Amino acid sequence: MRSLGGDRVLRESVGRVLRTAQLEEVPQCTLDLRPALRPAFRLMPNVMQPADRGMTAPPTRWHSQDGRDNALALQVNNPGAFDALAEIDALGHRILTKTFEDVVASMERLVGIAMLRRAVTLFVGFRHLLEASSIEPAKLVARALFETTLAFRYLVHGGRRKVDLFTPSSRNMRETRAKYYYVAAERGKIYGRRGLLDGRGSRRKIPRKLRRQLEREIDKEATRLRRDFPSQWKTFGPLRFGIPGKKSFYFDTRNWYEFGFRSGSVKSVRALAVRLGWVREYELLYTSFSGIMHPRGISHDIKVMDAGAEVFHPYMAEAFGILGVFAGNWQLLILAAATKAYSPESLPDVQGIAAKVGPLLDAVDTSFPEGFI
Numbered sequence: 246m247r248s249l250g251g252d253r254v255l256r257e258s259v260g261r262v263l264r265t266a267q268l269e270e271v272p273q274c275t276l277d278l279r280p281a282l283r284p285a286f287r288l289m290p291n292v293m294q295p296a297d298r299g300m301t302a303p304p305t306r307w308h309s310q311d312g313r314d315n316a317l318a319l320q321v322n323n324p325g326a327f328d329a330l331a332e333i334d335a336l337g338h339r340i341l342t343k344t345f346e347d348v349v350a351s352m353e354r355l356v357g358i359a360m361l362r363r364a365v366t367l368f369v370g371f372r373h374l375l376e377a378s379s380i381e382p383a384k385l386v387a388r389a390l391f392e393t394t395l396a397f398r399y400l401v402h403g404g405r406r407k408v409d410l411f412t413p414s415s416r417n418m419r420e421t422r423a424k425y426y427y428v429a430a431e432r433g434k435i436y437g438r439r440g441l442l443d444g445r446g447s448r449r450k451i452p453r454k455l456r457r458q459l460e461r462e463i464d465k466e467a468t469r470l471r472r473d474f475p476s477q478w479k480t481f482g483p484l485r486f487g488i489p490g491k492k493s494f495y496f497d498t499r500n501w502y503e504f505g506f507r508s509g510s511v512k513s514v515r516a517l518a519v520r521l522g523w524v525r526e527y528e529l530l531y532t533s534f535s536g537i538m539h540p541r542g543i544s545h546d547i548k549v550m551d552a553g554a555e556v557f558h559p560y561m562a563e564a565f566g567i568l569g570v571f572a573g574n575w576q577l578l579i580l581a582a583a584t585k586a587y588s589p590e591s592l593p594d595v596q597g598i599a600a601k602v603g604p605l606l607d608a609v610d611t612s613f614p615e616g617f618i
């Protein structure tokens with residue numbers, strides 16, 4: 246077993262961000278979306294409550310007994326770590342609820358709340374997977390949470406390498422970044438529709454009615470984006486299909502965060518991680534977990550030895566500690582940024598939870614097994 250040196254640096258950065266700070270006077274948002282979005286948390290209509298089906302408890306279905314045993318042993322042996330994850334999870338839900346109590350009247354708030362909801366949702370899944378000793382799938386969620394950390398950090402603070410709760414966050418700059426984020430995503434949807442119409446990747450014929458519908462959607466959406474976001478549309482450039490004499494492409498060549506850096510020097514997630522000071526985590530965790538996301542190699546599943554091969558159990562609990570510490574601290578950094586930009590009244594809550602879970606996470610064994618990367 247080896248110790249990952251980056252966990253110390255991560256803990257220090259979390260401590261720096263969450264050190265005691267005074268609440269700042271945050272200017273009220275004067276921008277408006279028509280119509281403004283009113284707060285509402287709801288279940289999707291197709292979600293049924295247990296009583297609707299006459300159920301009083303979940304049905305009993307097959308589960309791996311090894312998985313059950315591992316899950317129980319993991320929680321019995323690491324109560325502090327699971328207490329910390331639960332506290333961070335609860336904090337995320339509280340902040341998400343508070344940020345959506347007011348009318349959503351700006352693009353930066355709309356995107357910020359959406360990204361915060363993504364982070365809270367990812368952490369919910371991560372926590373449940375760890376509680377079930379399903380560590381390998383948790384690596385994929387941790388990978389997604391890391392990229393969300395980078396995106397949220399950039400949305401709130403731009404390209405600053407070191408931030409804390411004293412670091413100012415300009416609402417106007419957040420608005421600009423949010424517009425690029427939104428326009429990039431909406432253009433991606435247009436490319437997806439156009440690619441479907443042009444038979445990209447498939448020769449299946451599209452029914453005429455559906456074809457007309459998709460074409461109308463493309464025209465309507467492109468017109469709206471050009472009208473409402475002229476600067477962002479101009480910067481991304483014309484859509485890269487349907488240009489006479491040129492080959493059609495169905496993607497933009499630039500990412501939404503490129504425009505915040507001079508000469509477009511940040512062109513990838515890795516470049517963003519480098520700029521924000523997270524390249525070690527990117528190389529050790531994000532890149533290595535690509536071998537799980539995109540099947541590549543055998544080291545995540547089998548260990549080859551002189552005497553034969555060892556197949557890892559699906560519920561193998563190794564790497565629980567390092568994953569829990571990194572994901573927990575990433576989530577704290579996201580929540581700190583969300584507090585700074587969208588819920589300054591939550592600052593005492595964030596600092597109190599950080600002080601409470603810090604010693605619990607510090608006590609976790611962050612060594613990692615051979616073949617982890």
